[in-house]
Amino acid sequence: MAPRYPHRVTRPRRAPGGFPVVGVVGGGQLARMCAGPAAELGVTLSVLTEDPDSGAALVVPSAPVGSHLDADAVRRFAAECDVVTFDHEHVPQEVLALLVEDGVAVHPSPDALRFAQDKLAMRERLTALGVPCPRWARADTAADVEAFAAEVGWPLVAKTPRGGYDGKGVTVASSVDELADWLERAADAGTGLLLEERVGFRRELAVLLARSPSGQAAAWPVVETVQTGGICTEVLAPAPDLDDEVAALAVEAGLRVAGELGVTGVLAVELFEVAGADGGSSVLVNELAMRPHNSGHWSMDGAVTGQFEQHLRAVLDLPLGSPRPREPWTVMANVLGGDYPELYPAYRHVMARDPGLKAHLYGKGVRPGRKIGHVNVSGAVLEDLRERARHAADYIGGAVTE
Amino acid sequence: MAPRYPHRVTRPRRAPGGFPVVGVVGGGQLARMCAGPAAELGVTLSVLTEDPDSGAALVVPSAPVGSHLDADAVRRFAAECDVVTFDHEHVPQEVLALLVEDGVAVHPSPDALRFAQDKLAMRERLTALGVPCPRWARADTAADVEAFAAEVGWPLVAKTPRGGYDGKGVTVASSVDELADWLERAADAGTGLLLEERVGFRRELAVLLARSPSGQAAAWPVVETVQTGGICTEVLAPAPDLDDEVAALAVEAGLRVAGELGVTGVLAVELFEVAGADGGSSVLVNELAMRPHNSGHWSMDGAVTGQFEQHLRAVLDLPLGSPRPREPWTVMANVLGGDYPELYPAYRHVMARDPGLKAHLYGKGVRPGRKIGHVNVSGAVLEDLRERARHAADYIGGAVTE
Missing domain, CATH: 3.40.50.20 (Rossmann fold)
Incomplete structure (x- = not known):
C-alpha cells in the first residue's frame, strides 16, 4: 500500500502531557x-x-x-x-x-504592543517615563518641520510612525521641501510625521530581554549592532569595550521600559551610544520591537537560552531560561540575497571552509538585499569571528565569490 | 473570512535556493x-x-x-x-x-546497516577486522550454549540478533535451562542466538561520530554512559578521568568501524571499559547503532554541532560541523515516564529551579519506564551538573516530588 499523504486538516495538534x-x-x-x-x-x-x-x-x-x-x-x-x-x-x-x-x-498585550506599532506613541511614553531619547517632535505641517529644525538643526530624521522596518519608513532630510511628500502621506494616513534630531552616535547598541506575564525578566548582554543601508548586517555579542556603567544603564532602561509598558515576550531596545558628560558615554533609545529581533539572533547559538526559546517561555509564562553567553564572543552576520537564486552550492562551500559556523536559512526566495538567513560564530578572538561571519554571509549571499 | 485550514497533501515542499x-x-x-x-x-x-x-x-x-x-x-x-x-x-x-x-x-547503505540490524553479523565482521569484542558464539542448540559456557563460564549474556533495543532482546542467564525459550524463539526466527561472555567492565563508554559518503568523519569526545535496567539514563560528556590513550583507542575503533563498514551518517559505538594489561584500561565493543543515539543527546546543547544536525549534514554529504564541546562538561539525563500523565506542571517547576537547564520533550504519551525526554546541563563542575540533571529528569518524570 502506498503511504497515505493524508489530506488532513492542519489544525494544531497538542502533544500529550498537558503541553500548550x-x-x-x-x-x-x-x-x-x-x-x-x-x-x-x-x-x-x-x-x-x-x-x-x-x-x-x-x-x-x-x-x-x-x-x-x-x-x-x-x-x-x-x-x-x-x-x-x-x-x-x-x-x-x-x-x-x-x-x-x-x-x-x-502576548505582548495590545496595550504594550501599540508602543511598538506607533513610534509617536512610543516617543511620548518614553519621554513621560524619563527614558533618554533623541529630541523629537510630531509634525503635521511644513511649519512644524521648520520649528523643529530651528531647534535641532538640519539634517533631521523623519519617520512614518507606523509600518516601517529595515530602513523603510525612515528618511534623512536636509530641507523642508524634501519632506513635502512625507507630510502629505502622513496627513492622508492621519498619523502625523515623527521628527527626530539626527544623533551623532558613536555606535549602535541593543539590549534584548524577555519578560513574562508574572513579571520575571531576563536580559542578555548588551550587543553592538552594525547597520548597512538601514539594515542590520552584523551583531557583536557582547558589545566590545562597553563601559560597565553604560551597559548597566542600557539594561536598566530596557527593564524599565519592559516593566512600565507591560511588555510580555522578548523586547528589543535599539540604542545609540552617544558622548556623555565628562567624556564618557551615554545611551538614547532609538527603536523598540516587541518580538524576537535581529539583534538577538546571536543568542540562538551563543547563549544558554536563545531568544526564540525565551520568547516561547515568556509568552507561556514559563520560568525564563538563563541568558548567559556560552563563549566569550559571538558574532552574527546577516545573509542578504544577491543576484543568484541557488544558495545551496555556496552554502556547501562555507560549511567546508568553516566547520564551526552555524548557518540559519529562512526558506525564503532570493531577492537582492532581502534577509534570507544569518550565520553565527562563537569563540575567543573577536576579529577572527567577525572575518569568518562576514565572509560566510557574503559568500552564501553571493556578494563575494572567493 | 476564516483562516483556511487547508486539506492539503502533506508532500514535502522544498525551500527555494536548491535545498534538498x-x-x-x-x-x-x-x-x-x-x-x-x-x-x-x-x-x-x-x-x-x-x-x-x-x-x-x-x-x-x-x-x-x-x-x-x-x-x-x-x-x-x-x-x-x-x-x-x-x-x-x-x-x-x-x-x-x-x-x-x-x-x-x-544512508546508511543497506550493506552497512545490516551490521546494526544483525548482532551476529556485527560480531563476525568486527572480529574479522580485529576490533576488540567480548568473546562470543552463535548458539542454535543447548549443546552450543553448554560449549560456550564451558569456555567463558556462567553467567553469560544471550541476545536476540535482531530487533532488540533498550535492554529488550537481552538476558543474562545462569544455566542452559534459562535459555530454553530463547533458543526456541531463535530457532523459529531462524536467526540463532548470540551468546557473549559477561564482561566485568569498569564502566560503559560510547564513541559517537559522523561519516559522510565522501569519507569525511568527525568524532565527538568519548562519553561515559550510565545504564539503569538496560536503559541509558545518564551520559557524562566527556567521560571523566578517561585515559588519553584509551580515548584515542576508542575513537580509532569507531573511525575504523565506520570506514570499514562504509557507515554514512551518525555511528554510535557502545563500549565496555575493561581492565587491560599493566593495570591500565582497554575497550571492547558492545553494540553499534547507525543513527543518532541516546549517548549523543548531550551534543544538542553541549557541542558546536549537535548529533541531529551532523547526521543531516552527513547523509546529505555536506561538510561536517565541528564536534567541539562548548563547555568543560555536559551531563544528559533521560526522563522516564512515571505514573502521572501530566508532565507540564512538573516541567514548569524544574525550569523555575534551574534556568540553565535545557529540556527536550519528545511529544510522547507517558508510560512507566518509557523514554519521554531528556535534559542537558553544561558547566564547569561535573558533580553539580549530575545532581541538577538527575533531579530535573526525575522530577519531570515523577520519580521524585521534591
Missing part, C-alpha cells in the same frame, strides 16, 4: 525560528501565514493561511491556541481588541 | 529531533510515520503515514526525497534493496 499551543501571527523567519525551540520544549506551534509557502509554513505542521488584517481569520486562528504572539507588529489594534474580548491570552 | 529533502523512515524522537536542525539548515524534512500522532509527526509538516515494513509505502515515500535515512534499524533488507534499485540515496 502557541499561535504566532505571521509566517516570516521569526515564526520559523520558533519551530525548533517549540519542538524541544514540547509545545505545539501554530502559525497564521499569509503565504502558504512562507518560511514558517515550510516547517510548521499547523500553518493555516489567512491575513493578520482579517479579524475573522485571526479570531478563528486564536481560538485553537492557548496563547497568541506575533512575528511582526502589524496586527491592527481593532483586531487585537477582539481577541482580548474573546478571552485570548495575547 | 531528507526523508526519515520512522516517526520517533530521533526523527523529531532532526526537525529543528533541518529548519536551521534550510533543508526540508519528511518523515514516514506509522502513527499519525507520533512525536515527529507533531512537528514535521510532511509526515505521511505508512509502515517501514511496507515496501510500496517506503518506495513511494522515498521517491519524494533526495536522500533517505532512518529513525531506527528495523527496515528490512528486502525493502532497502528495492530503494537502491530505484536509485534512491540511502
